[in-house]
Amino acid sequence: MVKETQPAEHDLVEQVQTGSRSAFDRLVTPLVPQLLTLARRMLGSASEAEDAVQSALASVWVARAKLDPERPPVAFLTTVTLNKCRDALRRRKAARFFGFAGNDFDLDLAADEPDAGVIAADRQALERVQQAMERLPVRLREALVLVSMEGMSQREAAEVLGVTEKAVETRVYRARARLREKFDGF
Template sequence: MKGRDDTPEASLVERVIAGDKVAFGRLVEPHLPRLLGLARRMLPFADEAEDALQNALASVWIARAGLDPQQPVAAFLTTVTLNKCRDRLRRLKVARLLRFTALDSDVPVAADQPAPDTEIADRQMLAHVIRTIDRLPLRLREALVLVAIEGRSHREVADLLGLTEKAVETRVYRARQRLRERIDFL
């Protein structure tokens, strides 16, 4: 029977620790779409999300000696990405406070060629929902994004955020409740 350290991921982690950049690319590549999606949901601008993910990957590379070949890398990558998103959000908050930037979101929406009035209404509703999610307190937004949008279990989110499952459940409930209060159709 193979042990945990005999998996292809464990082998890649060992090569990454040794400084193999190609192995690092192979290790993180399957996680990139999910991590970028997470960053885009946490941050108001796509370019901020891309920068946060790039910083997260650079941080993982720099701290590669701390990787554990016996632990799955997905949770570690998610945690580092969330931390970089938090850092960016703090900077954006300071910039907003100092009025250096305007934080109006550009909301890209894929068009399926609906009727123009339907498309306009849908875009407006989506923009309203995104703005409402962006205004949630960070602790509620993180739990909501990870559970409702990323599709993670309460247990996974609890492990990622260092909480109990009940705390995650409560945060998701409160986030949804606040959304319902602010958006009349939910």
């Protein structure tokens, strides 16, 4: 059951819909700690949580017309924040899949920017991986992306692709084998 918003919240949401930045600040400021806690629990990283919440708030501001004055804004903000967390998790998963990220996300680094040589090498490596994936047959690439990068189960991927779970398992195995073969010693 969705509870209705309080009168003050109702008025703030209407002001936000008309473009009042100060009303937006008054509406979201009390909710930020709750959103940060949610994002930290989802991502396990304070800095990534802050980025996710900031991105969520920016998205809500841009899509402020979607706010419903009759519903609590916390539900909409929570949904958007969860979506931003899912995006971050997908990016993290893709980075791990391609070998560009470790497991520690809150490490203090000596410098804010990576060395230019590291950036260039990472870009070249990513380009090679992207090219190798583009060369995979579509049926192998689809299965690999759905299972390994989109986080679908083999059953879900099978439903999407209209094949059996065993076919998805085989396609993912073959795609990974081709990529491993291509990047052996990489």
